[in-house]
Amino acid sequence: MSISNLQIKNLRNISSISFAPSSAINIICGENGSGKTSILEAINVLGLTRSFRTNKARHLVQTEQASTVVFASIDPMAQGFKQSLGVERPVEGEARIRFEGGDIDLSTLAELIPLQVINSDTFMLLEGSPAVRRQFLDWGVFHADKAFIQLWRGFRRVLKQRNTLLKCGKIDNQLRQVWDREFIAFSDQLTRLRIEYLKLLKPEFDKVVSQLLGDMDVQLGFSYGWDKKRQLDEVLASNFERDLRQGFTGSGPQRADIKLKVDGHNAAERLSRGQKKLVVSALKLAQGALFQRMNGRPCIYLIDDLPSELDSAHGELFCKVLEQSSNQCFITCVDDSSLNAFWHSQTDIATFRIADGDIAAPM
Numbered sequence: 001m002s003i004s005n006l007q008i009k010n011l012r013n014i015s016s017i018s019f020a021p022s023s024a025i026n027i028i029c030g031e032n033g034s035g036k037t038s039i040l041e042a043i044n045v046l047g048l049t050r051s052f053r054t055n056k057a058r059h060l061v062q063t064e065q066a067s068t069v070v071f072a073s074i075d076p077m078a079q080g081f082k083q084s085l086g087v088e089r090p091v092e093g094e095a096r097i098r099f100e101g102g103d104i105d106l107s108t109l110a111e112l113i114p115l116q117v118i119n120s121d122t123f124m125l126l127e128g129s130p131a132v133r134r135q136f137l138d139w140g141v142f143h144a145d146k147a148f149i150q151l152w153r154g155f156r157r158v159l160k161q162r163n164t165l166l167k168c169g170k171i172d173n174q175l176r177q178v179w180d181r182e183f184i185a186f187s188d189q190l191t192r193l194r195i196e197y198l199k200l201l202k203p204e205f206d207k208v209v210s211q212l213l214g215d216m217d218v219q220l221g222f223s224y225g226w227d228k229k230r231q232l233d234e235v236l237a238s239n240f241e242r243d244l245r246q247g248f249t250g251s252g253p254q255r256a257d258i259k260l261k262v263d264g265h266n267a268a269e270r271l272s273r274g275q276k277k278l279v280v281s282a283l284k285l286a287q288g289a290l291f292q293r294m295n296g297r298p299c300i301y302l303i304d305d306l307p308s309e310l311d312s313a314h315g316e317l318f319c320k321v322l323e324q325s326s327n328q329c330f331i332t333c334v335d336d337s338s339l340n341a342f343w344h345s346q347t348d349i350a351t352f353r354i355a356d357g358d359i360a361a362p363m
């Protein structure tokens with residue numbers, strides 16, 4: 001998967017720009033506030049119709065404009081074909097996605113453009129709530145197994161219905177058992193897919209961790225969302241009174257989590273800021289490597305301010321991992337000279353300097 005042409009209109013301080021990125025490494029440099037992150041944001045809009053910085057389109061769309069539009073020529077299956085994709089995100093209303101002249105929906109778009117973002121929010125994979133880690137995990141399962149999306153939607157539906165009944169108190173033990181049968185059937189399948197995915201991710205993760213952090217012992221574990229030594233039907237039955245009091249279901253895949261430990265200690269408590277950046281990046285890079293192994297095509301990486309938090313030795317290791325992958329990378333930094341020395345002379349690197357929302361030709 002790569003983008004061979006990109007046009008951005010009316011996004012933050014970018015009125016209109018167009019450029020042809022490299023299929024390998026793209027460095028986007030410029031002063032504070034010049035619009036570097038806005039370019040990454042535009043690619044995120046192209047892949048997901050939304051920003052990674054705000055949920056409100058009015059902040060994303062340039063002041064006094066009605067919508068932002070991102071167009072690209074893409075090669076989704078990495079087969080050497082160019083196909084046109086355009087996403088319009090209006091200030092009000094739904095985004096419109098056009099692919100090869102027809103409308104497509106969001107999950108088709110997400111399948112077309114496998115995006116990975118590494119920015120200051122990525123620390124939330126260690127420091128944030130389990131929901132952040134579940135989202136990371138489910139991105140992988142979504143791309144690994146076609147059955148996932150239907151299963152996930154089915155599970156959300158049953159969970160919502162069960163919670164509504166709990167909240168209104170309109171559920172007795174007999175009715176609970178009827179709903180729990182469906183809840184358990186979805187939970188078992190969802191959990192099985194998550195476990196299978198993590199089993200495949202683990203060796204990829206160990207490999208990237210050893211490249212970035214040497215022999216640091218980082219363990220990746222999984223918590224089901226209930227005590228795995230017990231059957232879920234037994235857990236739901238014994239927690240029923242508590243669920244009724246709270247008005248929601250307290251156990252199940254909606255509480256699943258990824259556990260990251262270093263030498264047996266909670267990684268979020270143990271690691272330095274730079275080490276955290278390397279571990280969360282290793283998760284994302286491992287996910288891209290596994291995606292490529294399973295689907296035969298690479299991901300697009302949006303990496304905001306790569307040099308921040310890293311000393312030059314670790315910055316260099318990070319760059320090495322990126323250039324050894326076949327992912328298309330968009331990397332921002334204030335000063336490209338902070339990365340120049342790290343790249344192999346044969347890597348296809350395009351550097352774009354941004355000033356006031358405008359872009360100069362590749363240097």
Ligand SMILES: Nc1ncnc2c1ncn2[C@@H]1O[C@H](COP(=O)(O)OP(=O)(O)OP(=O)(O)O)[C@@H](O)[C@H]1O
Nearest residue numbers: 012013031032033034035036037038059061062063
């Ligand atoms: N809706 C908007 N309309 C117009 N301009 C905007 C809007 N939202 C933000 N801006 C401006 O657009 C620019 C966005 O910059 P961006 O965050 O992409 O900068 P950056 O180059 O990544 O900077 P830094 O190095 O500080 O992270 C800023 O100058 C900001 O003030």
